[in-house]
Amino acid sequence: MMPIWYMEHRTSILLFQSVIGVLPFAGYLSKKKNFAVRFIIGTIFGICLIELFVHTGILDINMLRSGITRAVASLLVFFVTIIVCYLAFDENFYTALFVASSGYIAQDISGTVKTVIKLVPGIGEMSSVLNGVIILDVFIYGLVYLLLFIMFRPFTRKRESIFHNKEKAVFSAIALVFCIGMARLSQDNYDRNLLAIGAEAIYQILCDFFILLLQFGVMERVELRNGVDTMKELMHQQYDQMKRSKESIELVNEKYHDLKGILDGYELELPKDQLRALKKKIEEYEEFVSTGNHILDVVIAEKKELCSRENIELTTLVNGAELSFMDDVDIYSLFGNAFNNAIHATKKLPEDERFIMLTVSSGGGTTTIHIENxxxxxxVMENGIPKSQRDPRYHGFGMKSMERIVKKYDGTIAVKAEGKVFNLDIIML
Incomplete structure (x- = not known):
């Protein structure tokens, strides 16, 4: 039997436990100014509101053994927890709803674990004394909350911008109502033996835990959708850039062609050695950008300028005609991202150590691309590809885009670092 004081304030204690249960899931959310003050005042306000309902008879303590009354009290606790979250965190209502439901479920798991532990001889008697039940609560709730924080931290620590979603909020609310309703209806039967109580408690813990997994599974789906949207945005940007670059290269080629004609007109007026030197420069440019694939010419011309600016030695041995099976945008994106990664890594080195080499060849029915720098x-590898730290908005999307393109053509991509040389190898059928 619980101490009388504990039973009289059970709903207020439930609110306090639920509010604290929010913290393992909300540590990485944005917080409003004076967060701690807002959090504490909101909790105190909620407790005062519940105590007012109790003392005015709106929430009858004597009826808390009824399943319906217990469900109403639990929903009131959930509602107040949402308010506390909304007041303390600098997030929208749907995020407050999501983390409040997570906090309530964490509280429910802890309370059910306590129910199971109380079945152990000696511990049940401990909960009949006020000091004993407080010690039991602090230990069990603290331990369960810590375990939940550790288990779900990989989900919550990188979800600052993904908590804002109506689908999650609606799912969380439905899951919570299901959790409250089923648990309270089953607990309304007081003729159960100890075995039945223990079995129901374990079942409830499993249900609560799987609801949490489903909630964060919704987040995974939303993150995937956001990732697809970001990838589409990047592809659109790359397509626009490819068109602009292609037009620029065509204009430059046209001007070089005109320049050759002009030089021919000055053949009798300019010294032969000077004229020969000028024509050689033009021929070097034409050789450089003529790989057999016009889009690859555009990419190489772009990156050659960047390499020249960063004093990076760029060497290419390319048969661009072997890439005719690829779409233009795919060629531009694949080689553009590969070059960008190589330039970003190489320019950090002393100038005499900077180099990038590209080779494209074919044989045996396969096309091989090799880039080393x-x-x-x-x-640092993540999911088999190097982890990017350059732009948090597009974290890793360069390599992911390359991986997607290579898979599109039934190919494989591999990276390897040997000494001071980074190797990227792509084989496509």
């Missing part, structure tokens, strides 16, 4: 440091 100098680099220094460690390559």
């Amino acid at each position: 100098s680099f220094h440091g460690n390559v």
Whole structure:
């Protein structure tokens, strides 16, 4: 039997436990100014509101053994928890609804674990004393909340911008009502033996835990959808850039062609050695940008300018005609991202160590692309590809885009760091 004081304030204690249960899931959310003050005052206000309902008879303590009354009290606790979250966190209503439901479920798991532990001889008697039940609550709730924080931290720590979603909020509310309703109806039967109580408690813990997994599974789906949207945005940007670059290269080629004609007209007026030197420069340019694939010419011309600016030695041995099976946008995106990564890594080195080499060849029914560049440091891998730290908005999308393109053509992509050389190898059928 619970202490009388504990039973009289059980709903207020439930609110306090639910509000604290929010914290394992909300640590990475944006907080309003004076967060701690807002959080504490909101909780105190909620407790005072519940105590007012109790003392005015709106929430009858004597009826808390009724399943319906217990469900109403639990929904009131959930509603107040949402308000506390909305007041304390600098997030929208749907995020407050989501984390409030997570907090309530965390509280429900802890309370059910306590129910199971109380079945152990000696511990049940401990909960009949006020000090004993407080110690039991602090230990069990603290331990369960810590475990939930550790288990769900990989989900919550990188979800600052993904908590805002109506689908999650609606799902969370439905899951919570289901959790409250089913649990309270089953607990309304007081003729159960200890075995039935223990079995129902374990079942409830499993249900609560799987509801949490489903909630964060919704978040995974939303993140995937956001990732697809970001990828589409990047592809659109790359397509526009490809068109602009292609037009620029065509204009430059046209001007070089005109320049050759002009030089021919000055053949009798300019010294032969000077004229020969000028024509050689033009021929070098024409050789450089003529790979057999016009889009690859555009990419190389772009990156050659960047490499020249960063004093990076760029070497290419390319048969661009072997890439005729690829779409223009795919060629531009694949080689553009590969070059960008190589330039970003290489320009950090001393100038005499900077180099990038590209080869494209074919044989045996396959097309092979090899890019190697100098680099220094460690390559951090994530899901089999190097982890990017350059732009948090487009975290890793360069390599993901390359991986997607290679898979589109039934190919494989592999990276390897050997000494001070980073190697990227792509094989496509």
